[in-house]
Amino acid sequence: MTKSKTQTRPQYDVKDIALADAGKNKIDWAEREMPVLRQVRERFAKEKPLDGITIAACLHVTAETANLMRTLKAGGAKLALCASNPLSTQDEVAASLVKHDGLSVYAIKGEDRKTYYSHIIHALAAQPNITMDDGADLVSHIHSHWSAAYEKVLGSTEETTTGVIRLRAMEKDGALRFPVLAVNDALTKHFFDNRYGTGQSTLDGILRCTNVLLAGKVIVIAGYGWCGRGVASRAKGMGGHVVVTEVDPLKAIEAVMDGFQVMPMKEAARKGDLFITLTGDLNVIDAEHFKLMKSGAIVCNSGHFNDEINLPALKTLSKKVRTVRPFVEEYTLKDGRLIHILAEGRLINLSAAEGHPASVMDMSFANQSLGAEYMVKHARELDHRVYPVPTPIDEEIARLKLKSMGVEIDTLTAEQVKYLSSWEQGT
Numbered sequence: 360m361t362k363s364k365t366q367t368r369p370q371y372d373v374k375d376i377a378l379a380d381a382g383k384n385k386i387d388w389a390e391r392e393m394p395v396l397r398q399v400r401e402r403f404a405k406e407k408p409l410d411g412i413t414i415a416a417c418l419h420v421t422a423e424t425a426n427l428m429r430t431l432k433a434g435g436a437k438l439a440l441c442a443s444n445p446l447s448t449q450d451e452v453a454a455s456l457v458k459h460d461g462l463s464v465y466a467i468k469g470e471d472r473k474t475y476y477s478h479i480i481h482a483l484a485a486q487p488n489i490t491m492d493d494g495a496d497l498v499s500h501i502h503s504h505w506s507a508a509y510e511k512v513l514g515s516t517e518e519t520t521t522g523v524i525r526l527r528a529m530e531k532d533g534a535l536r537f538p539v540l541a542v543n544d545a546l547t548k549h550f551f552d553n554r555y556g557t558g559q560s561t562l563d564g565i566l567r568c569t570n571v572l573l574a575g576k577v578i579v580i581a582g583y584g585w586c587g588r589g590v591a592s593r594a595k596g597m598g599g600h601v602v603v604t605e606v607d608p609l610k611a612i613e614a615v616m617d618g619f620q621v622m623p624m625k626e627a628a629r630k631g632d633l634f635i636t637l638t639g640d641l642n643v644i645d646a647e648h649f650k651l652m653k654s655g656a657i658v659c660n661s662g663h664f665n666d667e668i669n670l671p672a673l674k675t676l677s678k679k680v681r682t683v684r685p686f687v688e689e690y691t692l693k694d695g696r697l698i699h700i701l702a703e704g705r706l707i708n709l710s711a712a713e714g715h716p717a718s719v720m721d722m723s724f725a726n727q728s729l730g731a732e733y734m735v736k737h738a739r740e741l742d743h744r745v746y747p748v749p750t751p752i753d754e755e756i757a758r759l760k761l762k763s764m765g766v767e768i769d770t771l772t773a774e775q776v777k778y779l780s781s782w783e784q785g786t
């Protein structure tokens with residue numbers, strides 16, 4: 360395939376097609392840890408449930424995503440893929456998907472804002488029947504630039520918490536023009552991907568770019584959702600003194616009972632050596648907090664968008680910024696203190712490391728594949744709302760994952776089934 364322009368869009372836009380063979384090795388390596396997705400792919404190859412369907416996907420372009428793309432392609436789909444974050448693309452994977460799998464890929468690590476949005480437009484020019492988002496950028500673009508071309512969209516699937524929050528806001532406003540499946544909310548997704556995936560990959564990103572020792576450090580974690588819980592438990596395991604900040608009283612109690620100190624960010628700001636935001640909200644670390652931090656503090660984000668840390672405010676407080684290591688920027692404040700920002704405040708796990716390991720993405724992307732199949736079959740019957748992944752899909756993925764791990768579990772006896780469905784029997 361060449362990078363020739365068609366009338367509406369280039370066939371692809373990747374950093375360097377010569378990286379393709381290295382990318383293929385990486386994709387094949389990840390595939391070994393994705394047995395559930397493999398089984399879905401094998402069935403898709405026989406049954407072709409996505410024949411005649413075009414899917415535009417806006418996802419982190421990683422080796423794991425490449426295996427999702429191979430699965431959808433095996434099911435008969437035509438695919439266009441763009442990045443869901445300017446810093447998360449693995450360029451060799453993008454090249455491999457173009458060269459070895461014949462996909463239209465629009466993603467370059469480090470692309471600027473203009474290129475990022477032009478890539479979204481190129482992916483949507485494929486005129487999709489299904490869109491697949493991680494952060495709701497495709498759905499958001501479609502709805503704010505509505506045209507007849509988008510009438511072919513049957514429905515969408517959404518990978519992440521932040522995207523689901525955006526989509527529920529659209530549903531509440533009556534703005535959604537098609538149904539959406541909240542893949543993030545499947546138990547086989549957020550129980551494992553958000554908790555164990557984010558837990559491990561966030562620390563992986565921080566360690567790869569700083570090589571700091573976590574033992575003995577005060578690690579402030581903003582947000583105790585599934586992702587925050589995962590990072591807190593891993594940071595504790597590495598010997599960190601974990602402090603949690605929260606706005607939700609229930610999550611705050613949970614953090615206390617899990618053994619963490621809980622306090623407002625204004626108090627934590629004075630104590631932290633390392634700050635990690637995972638809230639899905641805006642300016643969680645703001646000017647007032649930077650003013651209180653110790654010199655040398657390290658600040659990063661593992662939430663979807665890069666606005667959890669108020670970087671414009673930090674710039675205003677600073678007299679100098681310089682890059683001291685890849686993905687580490689040192690801000691010198693006007694009073695001389697140093698603050699280190701990792702990966703420009705973008706998702707640290709996908710910017711400075713490789714995102715979640717394949718073994719958890721296996722379940723997340725099995726949900727995406729089966730979710731796409733479900734939407735092709737059922738979207739026409741659904742209202743323009745955000746729907747959960749049907750429980751039978753979630754349970755099937757859990758069964759397949761357990762089987763692949765060689766773990767057996769008990770089954771209820773007939774007597775136990777009867778007991779659980781009766782109410783007369785007590786003490």
Ligand code: ADE
Nearest residue numbers: 419421423424713714715
């Ligand atoms: N989100 C988090 N980790 C990921 C990965 N490895 N691939 C795609 N999306 C991700």
